[in-house]
Amino acid sequence: EVQLVESGGGLVQPGGSLRLSCAASGFTFSSYWMHWVRQAPGKGLVWVSRVNSDGSSAMYMDSVKGRFTISRDNVKNTVYLQMNSLRAEDTAVYYCVASGGWPGYWGQGTLVTVSS
Amino acid sequence: DIVMTQSPDSLAVSLGERATINCKSSQSVFYSSTNKNSLAWYQQKPGQPPKLLIYWASTRESGVPDRFSGSGSGADFTLTISSLQAEDVAVYYCQQYYTNPWTFGQGTKVEIK
Numbered sequence A: 001e002v003q004l005v006e007s008g009g010g011l012v013q014p015g016g017s018l019r020l021s022c023a024a025s026g027f028t029f030s031s032y033w034m035h036w037v038r039q040a041p042g043k044g045l046v047w048v049s050r051v052n053s054d055g056s057s058a059m060y061m062d063s064v065k066g067r068f069t070i071s072r073d074n075v076k077n078t079v080y081l082q083m084n085s086l087r088a089e090d091t092a093v094y095y096c097v098a099s100g101g102w103p104g105y106w107g108q109g110t111l112v113t114v115s116s
Numbered sequence B: 001d002i003v004m005t006q007s008p009d010s011l012a013v014s015l016g017e018r019a020t021i022n023c024k025s026s027q028s029v030f031y032s033s034t035n036k037n038s039l040a041w042y043q044q045k046p047g048q049p050p051k052l053l054i055y056w057a058s059t060r061e062s063g064v065p066d067r068f069s070g071s072g073s074g075a076d077f078t079l080t081i082s083s084l085q086a087e088d089v090a091v092y093y094c095q096q097y098y099t100n101p102w103t104f105g106q107g108t109k110v111e112i113k
Helices: none
Strands: A003-007 A010-012 A018-025 A033-039 A045-051 A058-060 A068-073 A078-083 A092-099 A103-106 A110-114 B004-007 B010-013 B019-025 B039-044 B051-055 B068-073 B076-081 B090-096 B108-112
Touching: A003 A092, A018 A033, A018 A092, A018 A110, A033 A068, A033 A078, A045 A068, A045 A078, A045 A092, A058 A068, A103 B051, B004 B090, B010 B019, B019 B039, B019 B090, B019 B108, B039 B068, B051 B068, B076 B090
Parallel strands: A010 A110, B010 B108
Antiparallel strands: A003 A018, A018 A078, A033 A045, A033 A092, A045 A058, A068 A078, A092 A103, A092 A110, B004 B019, B019 B076, B039 B051, B039 B090, B068 B076, B090 B108
C-alpha cells in the first residue's frame, strides 16, 4: 500500500522556521519526483516546490524562493521542506505529492500556522 | 505560468442527473511525442486531501467509479459525473502537470439541488 506521511507542521511565530518531512512507502521512491503543494484555509491548491528523483534539481514558487529549501533522502525514502523566515501568508496545509509521470500519490497533509 | 480556469465556480445538480465541469488552460498541455494531455482532475471533500480521479485527461484512477469521466484535448477539458450521487458533493479541481510550476484551477463546488 502506498503511503505518504507528512509531519513537522505546527504553530510558529512570524520569522520562525519549520522543517516538514514526508515519509514514503509502498513505491519506488527514488524513481519519483516529489512536490509540495499547499492550501491556505478555505482556498485552492497552490504548487510550492519540487525536487527531481536524485535530488540534483529543485524549483520553487516565486514567493518562497530564498526562504524554503526542498531536499530528499533516497535511503530514508523521505522528502523535506525547510521553511525559514515564515510569514502569515505561508499558513496552509502542506501536502507532499509523488509524481512518476503524473501526480499519482498525495499525502494527508500537515498544517502550518504562522501567527504571533 | 499556465493559467487554469474552471467553469462554473459552483454547480447544483439533482441526484441522478449529469454534472459537467469545464477547464481551460492558457496554453496547450498536449505532448505530441506521447500523444497525451498532461491534465488531472481531483475531488476534495472538507478536511480531506485531494483525491485523484482522472489523469492524462481521460484515464480513470483505480477504484474511481465509472460515472466519472474526463475528456478534451489541447487546452479544453471536461469532467463529467454521469449520474450524481450524494457522496459526490465536493470541490473539484483540474491541474496541469505539463510543465513546472504545476497549476490548478480555482475549483468548482458541486452541490445537490
